[in-house]
Amino acid sequence: MNILFTLLNILILLFAPFFVLGIIKKTKAFWGARKGVSIFQPLYDTVKLFKKNRVISSQTSWIFDFAPCVIFTTTLFAGLFAPILGGYSIINIECSFVVFSYILGLNKFFALISALDCASSFEGMGASREACFTTIVEPAFFMILGSAIVLSGNLSFSSILNLISQTGSFGILLVAIICVSLFIMLLIECSRVPVDDPTTHLELTMIHEVMILDNSGVDLALITWASGIKMVILMSLITNFIIPTNLSNGYIILAFFASLVILSIILATLESAIARLRMSHVFEFIFVMNSLALVVASLVAVRIYGV
Amino acid sequence: MDNCVINNNKRVNLLEIPTVEIEKLRSYLSVSNLRPISFFGSDWGSAVKLFVALADDERGEIILCSSLIDKSIKSYESITKDNYQYHMFEREFFEQFRIEPLGHPWLKPVRKNLNDYEFFQMEGEELHEVAVGPIHAGVIEPGHFRFSCQGEKVYNLEIMLGYQHRNCESLMVKNPSNQLAESICGDSTIAYNLAYSQVIEELSDTKITNKAKIIRRIALEMERIAIHIGDLGAILGDIAYLMGKEVFATTRTLVINTMLEISGSRFGRGLIVEGGVNFDIDKKLSEKISAMLDNVKKTVEKMTKAALSSSTVMSRLEKTGSLSTETAQQINLVGLMGRAFGVNLDSRFDFLDEFYKDFKLKPFIATNDAYSRFRIRYKEIIDSIFIVKKLLQKLEEFKNEEIKVQMNPLIPNGFALSVVEAWRGELVHAATTNEQGQLSRYKIKDPSFNNWFGLALALRNNGISDFPLCNKGFDLSYCGFDL
Numbered sequence: 031m032n033i034l035f036t037l038l039n040i041l042i043l044l045f046a047p048f049f050v051l052g053i054i055k056k057t058k059a060f061w062g063a064r065k066g067v068s069i070f071q072p073l074y075d076t077v078k079l080f081k082k083n084r085v086i087s088s089q090t091s092w093i094f095d096f097a098p099c100v101i102f103t104t105t106l107f108a109g110l111f112a113p114i115l116g117g118y119s120i121i122n123i124e125c126s127f128v129v130f131s132y133i134l135g136l137n138k139f140f141a142l143i144s145a146l147d148c149a150s151s152f153e154g155m156g157a158s159r160e161a162c163f164t165t166i167v168e169p170a171f172f173m174i175l176g177s178a179i180v181l182s183g184n185l186s187f188s189s190i191l192n193l194i195s196q197t198g199s200f201g202i203l204l205v206a207i208i209c210v211s212l213f214i215m216l217l218i219e220c221s222r223v224p225v226d227d228p229t230t231h232l233e234l235t236m237i238h239e240v241m242i243l244d245n246s247g248v249d250l251a252l253i254t255w256a257s258g259i260k261m262v263i264l265m266s267l268i269t270n271f272i273i274p275t276n277l278s279n280g281y282i283i284l285a286f287f288a289s290l291v292i293l294s295i296i297l298a299t300l301e302s303a304i305a306r307l308r309m310s311h312v313f314e315f316i317f318v319m320n321s322l323a324l325v326v327a328s329l330v331a332v333r334i335y336g337v
Numbered sequence: 338m339d340n341c342v343i344n345n346n347k348r349v350n351l352l353e354i355p356t357v358e359i360e361k362l363r364s365y366l367s368v369s370n371l372r373p374i375s376f377f378g379s380d381w382g383s384a385v386k387l388f389v390a391l392a393d394d395e396r397g398e399i400i401l402c403s404s405l406i407d408k409s410i411k412s413y414e415s416i417t418k419d420n421y422q423y424h425m426f427e428r429e430f431f432e433q434f435r436i437e438p439l440g441h442p443w444l445k446p447v448r449k450n451l452n453d454y455e456f457f458q459m460e461g462e463e464l465h466e467v468a469v470g471p472i473h474a475g476v477i478e479p480g481h482f483r484f485s486c487q488g489e490k491v492y493n494l495e496i497m498l499g500y501q502h503r504n505c506e507s508l509m510v511k512n513p514s515n516q517l518a519e520s521i522c523g524d525s526t527i528a529y530n531l532a533y534s535q536v537i538e539e540l541s542d543t544k545i546t547n548k549a550k551i552i553r554r555i556a557l558e559m560e561r562i563a564i565h566i567g568d569l570g571a572i573l574g575d576i577a578y579l580m581g582k583e584v585f586a587t588t589r590t591l592v593i594n595t596m597l598e599i600s601g602s603r604f605g606r607g608l609i610v611e612g613g614v615n616f617d618i619d620k621k622l623s624e625k626i627s628a629m630l631d632n633v634k635k636t637v638e639k640m641t642k643a644a645l646s647s648s649t650v651m652s653r654l655e656k657t658g659s660l661s662t663e664t665a666q667q668i669n670l671v672g673l674m675g676r677a678f679g680v681n682l683d684s685r686f687d688f689l690d691e692f693y694k695d696f697k698l699k700p701f702i703a704t705n706d707a708y709s710r711f712r713i714r715y716k717e718i719i720d721s722i723f724i725v726k727k728l729l730q731k732l733e734e735f736k737n738e739e740i741k742v743q744m745n746p747l748i749p750n751g752f753a754l755s756v757v758e759a760w761r762g763e764l765v766h767a768a769t770t771n772e773q774g775q776l777s778r779y780k781i782k783d784p785s786f787n788n789w790f791g792l793a794l795a796l797r798n799n800g801i802s803d804f805p806l807c808n809k810g811f812d813l814s815y816c817g818f819d820l
Binding site: 235 | 469474488580587
């Protein structure tokens with residue numbers, strides 16, 4: 031059972047990103063009244079990039095050379111701690127969400143210094159934006175998971191799983207708020223509209239894309255793959271808050287994949303329907319996540335300690 | 338001061354343009370409240386003759402004056418010091434004839450010698466410079482942008498162009514042809530070709546038929562409709578409003594495909610020739626155009642309404658890249674961008690075109706921001722659709738006329754000037770002929786020549802990430818500027 035889930039988790043981490051991105055592209059094409067590319071296209075693109083050589087600027091140091099590997103491995107490693115299919119984490123230790131969060135922090139650190147290493151004025155700008163946003167997102171993430179842990183009294187990452195079934199209608203409210211704020215985090219961390227526009231060609235407005243302008247070939251493949259994995263991890267986190275754990279295995283797997291598809295479609299629909307925020311308004315948007323996290327923390331405090 | 342007054346698309350004898358001393362001309366121009374629309378030098382033996390054309394927008398007249406500057410005189414006192422409207426013109430004149438306007442505050446290269454370009458520098462620990470281009474992401478033309486920023490805020494933007502300088506003006510003198518004229522600036526094919534043809538027809542005293550004139554104006558408006566719709570889509574694309582981008586892109590295709598049916602080219606290449614037009618619009622085609630335009634109007638209205646009722650779109654457009662109407666007037670913004678900033682200039686109506694004079698259009702209330710730049714395009718699409726439909730009806734009256742007439746030879750010592758309202762704004766072509774009846778000078782002024790500086794000013798104190806949105810809203814021409 032555990033071996034099966036471990037295997038499935040790894041497969042999901044590695045390959046679900048392509049299909050999630052494919053579904054997002056297809057949905058966006060649908061809303062734009064276009065036929066769109068096949069949902070396998072992100073997979074083909076990555077395979078194509080793996081066949082290409084790397085072009086490395088003579089201005090860069092070993093950091094730039096090394097960063098894509100670090101970015102890919104840390105993302106995958108973080109994925110081992112996160113609850114994926116049916117809330118099962120491959121590595122389950124106490125307070126693993128702290129480890130999870132800081133492995134992703136290491137990931138981001140390398141992405142930032144690799145961007146700065148290119149000495150391009152664009153990439154520095156992108157790095158500064160990304161660093162700024164991440165700094166604000168982090169406390170909210172800790173507040174949400176911390177509250178879930180306090181409520182369940184269980185220090186492992188999988189404590190988040192049974193919130194919905196444990197506490198009745200209060201749980202539904204709580205989970206709804208948590209899911210919205212994690213969804214906002216997904217938009218920020220995976221650079222989607224309204225925070226960033228993954229399809230733009232305008233260097234001056236980019237955040238994540240501008241940081242990888244100098245990467246090519248295998249490096250670019252690893253980085254885009256890694257950001258896809260990050261998206262799947264965050265989506266699974268949201269999924270695990272919603273899906274009850276007392277289902278049979280077959281249903282859990284079905285519900286999990288259905289949830290990934292639904293989340294991708296929601297994401298793409300949102301991207302098609304709204305415009306991107308002005309850069310200075312992005313902070314306001316991130317503070318919505320922080321406010322929701324505060325609401326979660328207060329609700330949990332009221333529940334435990336009374337009014 | 339001595340001058341001579343002509344109407345748009347009219348010829349005057351070159352020797353009849355009064356010549357005054359440069360000091361006198363300077364003192365007149367620096368206080369005159371008429372706008373310069375053309376300001377250029379021409380080789381005159383041992384001297385340089387400076388021609389200035391001013392627009393009297395209220396009367397619909399063009400005032401011409403000139404001055405002879407001996408080549409041994411290397412400088413004169415700058416007009417720009419007192420009147421900013423001459424800023425670009427004097428820089429261009431200096432570059433072409435090396436006669437220095439003394440005291441010009443911003444005397445930098447326009448198109449040539451870009452290696453000598455000295456950028457405005459700002460100093461400070463927290464400031465950083467971002468250099469963009471000349472090669473950009475995406476399929477656009479080359480141009481260099483230098484931003485001086487503090488964090489995300491832009492203090493100053495400097496724009497350096499000239500990478501596509503092909504020496505079009507002297508090419509036009511050597512080998513004047515419709516094909517050359519229409520390929521100077523690809524997105525204003527019709528306007529460029531129209532201005533060229535009008536200048537040459539006037540210089541050769543050829544009278545073309547009313548039918549040809551109407552077909553030319555229909556094409557000009559069709560070009561305006563197509564490009565404006567494309568721009569609406571591009572503005573929305575830049576702010577990642579996917580639906581608007583896609584819908585406007587498909588709608589634009591309907592318009593340019595109709596151009597294809599009229600002229601065999603989606604951008605109307607080869608439609609206009611000296612002496613008339615190459616392709617007729619018959620009854621059947623005319624009905625088809627009308628039906629297409631009705632369809633386009635419906636889609637554009639619906640999509641614009643949907644986009645402007647989206648709060649995320651509005652929050653991006655409003656108060657982005659503003660410039661006061663006073664500043665816009667001071668630096669002489671023209672055309673579409675002028676109107677978006679509340680400067681009410683439209684050479685179609687100001688110069689009393691015979692086929693436009695009956696149209697009464699609603700005035701546009703400018704808000705001077707990206708929202709204004711979006712709305713002016715929407716308004717002009719709707720206006721132009723109305724105009725095209727009226728012109729198609731008018732075409733019926735002249736259906737038995739020829740579409741093309743034989744050209745006469747050029748008249749010696751002529752000076753002709755044509756102002757055409759291209760979709761960007763007033764496009765001015767001026768030409769002179771010598772004693773043998775050959776072209777001796779050809780001068781083009783694209784509306785972008787005035788408006789690029791407006792973009793630089795509009796971006797001050799805005800976020801650097803709003804630059805693409807502002808740039809798309811202005812949508813100025815690189816090749817029209819570079820010539």
